[in-house]
Amino acid sequence: MSATPELLYLLSGDPVEFAQVVSGLRAPDIAEALGDLSPSAAALVIGALPFDLAVQVLDDPDLEQRVAIINSMALEVAGPLINGMSPDQRAELFRQLSDSEQARILPALERRTQQALEFLLRYPPETAGGIMTTEFLTVPWTATAQETLELIRRVGGGKETVYVIYVLDAEAKLRQVVSLRELVLSEPDCSVTEIGSRRKLLSVGPYMDREEVARLISKYDLLAIPVVDKEQRLLGIVTVDDVIDALITETTEDVQKFGGMEALDEPYMAISIPRMLRKRAGWLAALFIGEMLTATAMGYFEGEIAHAVVLALFVPLIISSGGNSGSQATSLIIRAMALREVRLRDWWRVAIRELPSGLALGAFLGLIGAVRILLWQQLGWYDYGPHYRLVALTVSLALLGVVTFGSLTGSMLPFVLRRLGFDPASASAPFVATLVDVTGLVIYFTVALLILRGTLL
Numbered sequence: 001m002s003a004t005p006e007l008l009y010l011l012s013g014d015p016v017e018f019a020q021v022v023s024g025l026r027a028p029d030i031a032e033a034l035g036d037l038s039p040s041a042a043a044l045v046i047g048a049l050p051f052d053l054a055v056q057v058l059d060d061p062d063l064e065q066r067v068a069i070i071n072s073m074a075l076e077v078a079g080p081l082i083n084g085m086s087p088d089q090r091a092e093l094f095r096q097l098s099d100s101e102q103a104r105i106l107p108a109l110e111r112r113t114q115q116a117l118e119f120l121l122r123y124p125p126e127t128a129g130g131i132m133t134t135e136f137l138t139v140p141w142t143a144t145a146q147e148t149l150e151l152i153r154r155v156g157g158g159k160e161t162v163y164v165i166y167v168l169d170a171e172a173k174l175r176q177v178v179s180l181r182e183l184v185l186s187e188p189d190c191s192v193t194e195i196g197s198r199r200k201l202l203s204v205g206p207y208m209d210r211e212e213v214a215r216l217i218s219k220y221d222l223l224a225i226p227v228v229d230k231e232q233r234l235l236g237i238v239t240v241d242d243v244i245d246a247l248i249t250e251t252t253e254d255v256q257k258f259g260g261m262e263a264l265d266e267p268y269m270a271i272s273i274p275r276m277l278r279k280r281a282g283w284l285a286a287l288f289i290g291e292m293l294t295a296t297a298m299g300y301f302e303g304e305i306a307h308a309v310v311l312a313l314f315v316p317l318i319i320s321s322g323g324n325s326g327s328q329a330t331s332l333i334i335r336a337m338a339l340r341e342v343r344l345r346d347w348w349r350v351a352i353r354e355l356p357s358g359l360a361l362g363a364f365l366g367l368i369g370a371v372r373i374l375l376w377q378q379l380g381w382y383d384y385g386p387h388y389r390l391v392a393l394t395v396s397l398a399l400l401g402v403v404t405f406g407s408l409t410g411s412m413l414p415f416v417l418r419r420l421g422f423d424p425a426s427a428s429a430p431f432v433a434t435l436v437d438v439t440g441l442v443i444y445f446t447v448a449l450l451i452l453r454g455t456l457l
Contacts (some may be wrong), residue, residue, distance in 0.1 A: 323433030
């Protein structure tokens with residue numbers, strides 16, 4: 001949906017007709033359409049929406065320029081809307097605000113909202129505490145099924161989810177989790193502690209990485225998972241929709257890092273050109289400096305190239321094959337790490353798998369390279385000289401070594417980065433290719449010296 005004429009009715013001075021039109025639209029559609037308006041125009045549109053719908057629009061994580069829209073609103077409009085937002089999205093909004101913007105908006109918020117913000121902002125955004133919500137239903141362990149259902153009817157409308165109810169003991173510690181289905185199917189006078197299974201309670205700590213939280217929710221097919229402190233006191237819950245939003249963010253960051261750049265913290269069309277350049281220039285400069293080592297390596301073997309110019313024909317073939325094999329291995333290991341298929345201690349098992357894989361792939365490419373040289377020579381399409389068989393052998397063995405090295409390097413680099421405390425996704429394809437380019441040249445010309453000494457060299 002683009003910026004439809006319906007959303008522009010207000011701007012043309014017909015708010016009544018505007019309200020009638022938007023009443024049939026969904027919040028995500030309105031949020032998407034607002035992306036084509038200026039922040040001030042979008043703020044005007046949101047301010048004219050029915051309050052509940054306006055809150056849903058601001059709650060949508062895909063709403064572009066949310067900070068700019070809030071800053072374009074009068075405090076008496078923005079304050080109630082922010083008060084009505086879900087705690088997790090409200091916290092995410094405040095993380096994006098500057099200190100001066102926070103200082104301007106905070107006084108317009110209710111005291112309860114300020115306290116909730118202070119609590120949630122303690123936790124980094126990439127943790128369970130950073131994406132959890134404090135809107136959930138709890139009942140004491142003495143409650144009955146009937147009392148719990150009455151509580152849901154009374155206050156459930158203000159909670160993010162009512163499908164899961166959390167049972168607390170006398171010390172306010174999490175004792176049990178009961179689903180709405182189990183509650184509805186139980187006898188009215190049945191104690192909540194007697195409802196549901198007695199399986200081990202699943203919970204996470206507030207500092208657990210959000211990717212691990214997502215893995216647990218996916219593995220056990222949960223709608224939400226409780227976040228507890230060391231004393232098992234309930235701090236909040238992470239719902240499946242929050243996990244989906246977090247995973248989209250994580251995946252976007254990983255893809256951008258893997259492409260050889262710093263992750264963008266804004267939508268592509270929203271980020272300014274100067275910020276885009278800053279995000280990309282650093283990595284490009286680092287990769288450029290790395291590629292300068294390739295030129296240095298070429299210079300070191302300048303004499304060999306001068307004596308056997310035919311070797312230079314295969315330099316792009318050799319280094320690209322090594323970079324490609326390294327990038328493949330890196331992609332596989334990063335994905336396996338994300339899915340917890342491999343852990344840091346499995347590095348040697350990965351190396352044992354990648355070594356024969358690299359040898360097999362290198363031999364396969366080496367065979368193709370040798371056949372290509374011999375075929376071109378026999379068909380007269382190119383003259384590689386009287387020692388063309390040795391040239392074919394050189395290229396074949398060099399490919400064997402370069403692809404094997406690339407596979408090993410590409411598979412081990414994510415483990416090294418994880419061990420040093422960095423994101424394995426930083427092992428980007430360009431970074432791996434740059435690393436293997438230099439070593440690939442060294443392997444290639446070393447093999448050439450060994451095989452062609454006394455003939456071409």
